[in-house]
Amino acid sequence: MTRGVTLRDVAALAGVSSRTVSNVVNGYAPVSEAMRARVQKAVDELGYQPNVLARNLASGRSGQIAVVVPYLDTPYFAELSQGIIRAARVQGYNVLIDQTDGDAEHEKLFLSRRSQQLLFDGVIFSPLGLAQSDLGERDADLPLVVLGERVSDGGFDHIGIDDVTASREATEHLLGLGRRRVAAIGDQPYRTGEAAQLRTQGYRLAHERAGIPVREELVISTPRFNRSDGASAMAHLLDLEEPPDAVFCYSDLVALGALHTLAARGLRVPEDVAVVGYDDIEDARYSNPPVTTVSPDKKMIAETAVERLLKRIGSSTPVPGMEIRAPHRLIPRASTMGRQATDAAEWAVSPPHLH
Amino acid sequence: MTRGVTLRDVAALAGVSSRTVSNVVNGYAPVSEAMRARVQKAVDELGYQPNVLARNLASGRSGQIAVVVPYLDTPYFAELSQGIIRAARVQGYNVLIDQTDGDAEHEKLFLSRRSQQLLFDGVIFSPLGLAQSDLGERDADLPLVVLGERVSDGGFDHIGIDDVTASREATEHLLGLGRRRVAAIGDQPYRTGEAAQLRTQGYRLAHERAGIPVREELVISTPRFNRSDGASAMAHLLDLEEPPDAVFCYSDLVALGALHTLAARGLRVPEDVAVVGYDDIEDARYSNPPVTTVSPDKKMIAETAVERLLKRIGSSTPVPGMEIRAPHRLIPRASTMGRQATDAAEWAVSPPHLH
DNA sequence: TTGAAAGCGCTAACAC
DNA sequence: GTGTTAGCGCTTTCAA
Numbered sequence: 129m130t131r132g133v134t135l136r137d138v139a140a141l142a143g144v145s146s147r148t149v150s151n152v153v154n155g156y157a158p159v160s161e162a163m164r165a166r167v168q169k170a171v172d173e174l175g176y177q178p179n180v181l182a183r184n185l186a187s188g189r190s191g192q193i194a195v196v197v198p199y200l201d202t203p204y205f206a207e208l209s210q211g212i213i214r215a216a217r218v219q220g221y222n223v224l225i226d227q228t229d230g231d232a233e234h235e236k237l238f239l240s241r242r243s244q245q246l247l248f249d250g251v252i253f254s255p256l257g258l259a260q261s262d263l264g265e266r267d268a269d270l271p272l273v274v275l276g277e278r279v280s281d282g283g284f285d286h287i288g289i290d291d292v293t294a295s296r297e298a299t300e301h302l303l304g305l306g307r308r309r310v311a312a313i314g315d316q317p318y319r320t321g322e323a324a325q326l327r328t329q330g331y332r333l334a335h336e337r338a339g340i341p342v343r344e345e346l347v348i349s350t351p352r353f354n355r356s357d358g359a360s361a362m363a364h365l366l367d368l369e370e371p372p373d374a375v376f377c378y379s380d381l382v383a384l385g386a387l388h389t390l391a392a393r394g395l396r397v398p399e400d401v402a403v404v405g406y407d408d409i410e411d412a413r414y415s416n417p418p419v420t421t422v423s424p425d426k427k428m429i430a431e432t433a434v435e436r437l438l439k440r441i442g443s444s445t446p447v448p449g450m451e452i453r454a455p456h457r458l459i460p461r462a463s464t465m466g467r468q469a470t471d472a473a474e475w476a477v478s479p480p481h482l483h
Numbered sequence: 484m485t486r487g488v489t490l491r492d493v494a495a496l497a498g499v500s501s502r503t504v505s506n507v508v509n510g511y512a513p514v515s516e517a518m519r520a521r522v523q524k525a526v527d528e529l530g531y532q533p534n535v536l537a538r539n540l541a542s543g544r545s546g547q548i549a550v551v552v553p554y555l556d557t558p559y560f561a562e563l564s565q566g567i568i569r570a571a572r573v574q575g576y577n578v579l580i581d582q583t584d585g586d587a588e589h590e591k592l593f594l595s596r597r598s599q600q601l602l603f604d605g606v607i608f609s610p611l612g613l614a615q616s617d618l619g620e621r622d623a624d625l626p627l628v629v630l631g632e633r634v635s636d637g638g639f640d641h642i643g644i645d646d647v648t649a650s651r652e653a654t655e656h657l658l659g660l661g662r663r664r665v666a667a668i669g670d671q672p673y674r675t676g677e678a679a680q681l682r683t684q685g686y687r688l689a690h691e692r693a694g695i696p697v698r699e700e701l702v703i704s705t706p707r708f709n710r711s712d713g714a715s716a717m718a719h720l721l722d723l724e725e726p727p728d729a730v731f732c733y734s735d736l737v738a739l740g741a742l743h744t745l746a747a748r749g750l751r752v753p754e755d756v757a758v759v760g761y762d763d764i765e766d767a768r769y770s771n772p773p774v775t776t777v778s779p780d781k782k783m784i785a786e787t788a789v790e791r792l793l794k795r796i797g798s799s800t801p802v803p804g805m806e807i808r809a810p811h812r813l814i815p816r817a818s819t820m821g822r823q824a825t826d827a828a829e830w831a832v833s834p835p836h837l838h
Numbered sequence: 839t840t841g842a843a844a845g846c847g848c849t850a851a852c853a854c
Numbered sequence: 855g856t857g858t859t860a861g862c863g864c865t866t867t868c869a870a
Binding site for chain 1: 534535536537539540543545546547554555556558561562564565568569577578579580581582602710714739740742743746765766768769770771772773
């Protein structure tokens with residue numbers, strides 16, 4: 129560990145006080161041009177690098193934010209995290225990623241006092257194991273932005289799309305194609321299944337509006353939103369006496385799992401069964417067939433989350449919690465529209481390089 | 484920001500010196516049982532939480548490691564990062580994720596002096612934009628573990644699978660199925676394309692051993708290893724006068740892109756064209772058809788990387804660089820074996836929960 | 839085994 | 855504008 133050059137060394141060389149060096153380095157208070165040039169010269173000469181550890185202690189800030197997601201290898205969260213990292217970097221912040229595996233205890237850690245012991249100034253949180261009510265029991269002055277379906281209680285910001293509307297639109301898309309036995313895969317009728325329940329609500333609403341009764345046996349619950357959940361739920365649906373002619377899946381992964389089962393059973397998509405997903409992950413764009421999906425504006429969610437969090441971090445007075453609705457849209461693809469939907473432009477195909 | 488309880492407060496309450504409190508808190512030096520109980524009582528009473536920022540400054544360590552990957556939304560890196568985060572947490576380390584977008588300058592930052600200015604004790608690095616030679620120009624005493632295809636120069640550890648062998652085996656698998664026009668997608672015949680070149684080497688080796696000449700027009704270069712690269716390269720191959728009857732893709736994403744094009748052209752996999760991928764990402768297990776792939780032992784890679792890095796961080800004397808070969812295996816699936824390969828056990832299908 | 843005290847290197851309140 | 859200086863809260867050397 130090479131003994132580093134310190135602020136003091138620079139100050140000595142430049143013949144100024146450390147205060148001035150600090151000002152120059154941080155671009156703070158007004159410093160005369162002559163002064164700043166002199167200091168800069170000394171900085172360059174010595175190759176001075178500020179010690180972040182010391183700066184952190186003195187300033188009480190770490191310059192890091194934590195992103196807490198259930199699973200990093202779930203494409204939706206990976207894409208979201210990627211966007212947050214990009215947005216944070218622009219603001220000079222580093223990002224600490226934490227996976228909770230959906231474990232409620234682990235998630236609580238990040239809301240507790242103990243979090244101050246960790247190394248971040250604020251948290252962007254995508255809860256899975258915690259219900260809305262659990263969010264109330266948190267360290268009051270932890271800058272917090274929550275993503276997903278929980279709702280702000282005034283003490284933090286919440287960003288999410290309108291799940292009920294999005295789900296209603298997705299279901300209406302299927303009903304609009306003339307499908308009459310539309311299944312839903314992904315309901316979670318228990319305390320922490322709030323996200324899933326909103327989607328089920330939208331699914332029911334679409335039926336209601338269309339005057340079509342919901343067949344309860346077509347609403348399938350799954351413990352998670354993974355491929356395997358979709359695969360097994362689809363298998364179950366196909367074993368019904370009257371199988372569905374369409375499925376609304378609560379995630380793209382579920383949809384991919386469903387496609388997998390459909391292919392294994394030799395059924396055609398969308399001719400035999402039309403499939404809609406949710407999240408617009410890249411996988412679902414290249415699957416066979418590509419999946420019609422609800423696309424949340426992930427970039428906007430990531431950027432807004434960082435922006436709001438930094439606002440909280442930077443404010444000494446409490447910032448009132450905001451409810452932020454991110455836009456979404458339904459992207460029709462071949463899994464409901466058939467071949468005609470294949471949109472070449474979406475592939476971003478570039479000419480191959482020859483060897 | 485609630486003014487926190489400090490070590491001093493605890494010391495005062497317990498009537499001991501701060502040194503003793505520190506020892507107790509950190510489980511350091513021998514402390515008499517009576518003492519530790521007394522201190523612990525004071526700690527509990529005050530709800531003392533050590534300030535990590537201060538600890539870092541005093542100790543010169545941050546307790547964080549950086550994981551530098553090109554893209555977090557690439558499933559392979561997401562899965563790898565997930566494994567590293569898990570392994571690091573067990574050791575009490577946090578993980579900072581950084582994406583470089585494959586940008587060489589950005590990658591260099593992490594090898595430079597400036598890295599000491601950042602907040603981590605060591606780096607697990609998966610280079611993309613940097614070539615082997617660039618790794619030489621790094622801050623000598625930065626604990627570093629490199630993943631992928633670069634080779635250790637003695638100053639860091641390197642962990643990777645044997646790409647040449649894995650690629651040879653993958654190609655031999657196709658040749659063994661009787662395919663005679665085996666294409667390769669993903670070569671990168673330039674300075675930073677070392678990973679790709681090793682795979683091409685294995686591809687050629689398989690042909691050599693089988694006494695089958697390589698058709699140069701079947702070796703396609705791609706700028707990256709994404710779905711779009713695979714899709715366009717496959718399109719190009721199918722437009723050849725004599726299209727291939729099999730393709731070895733340098734990543735699973737490339738393979739998924741190739742499948743996409745094959746499906747769009749109405750070709751059957753594997754009857755018309757057999758496809759092999761590389762990385763064993765989850766997507767490729769659930770695709771239609773599932774993709775035969777080279778599976779590196781990602782868990783082992785992640786755990787070993789953390790273990791080696793912490794060893795470096797903890798050592799005051801230079802640790803000699805190790806070359807570590809992680810195991811790999813070829814997983815045959817339907818994209819080469821046809822329906823027969825569908826391995827139900829692999830899906831981890833659980834019974835659906837009914838509504 | 840425990841105490842006293844000197845930093846770690848920087849920030850920022852206060853004075854000039 | 856610029857200098858002086860007192861911390862930030864912990865670790866750790868040195869004595870006792």
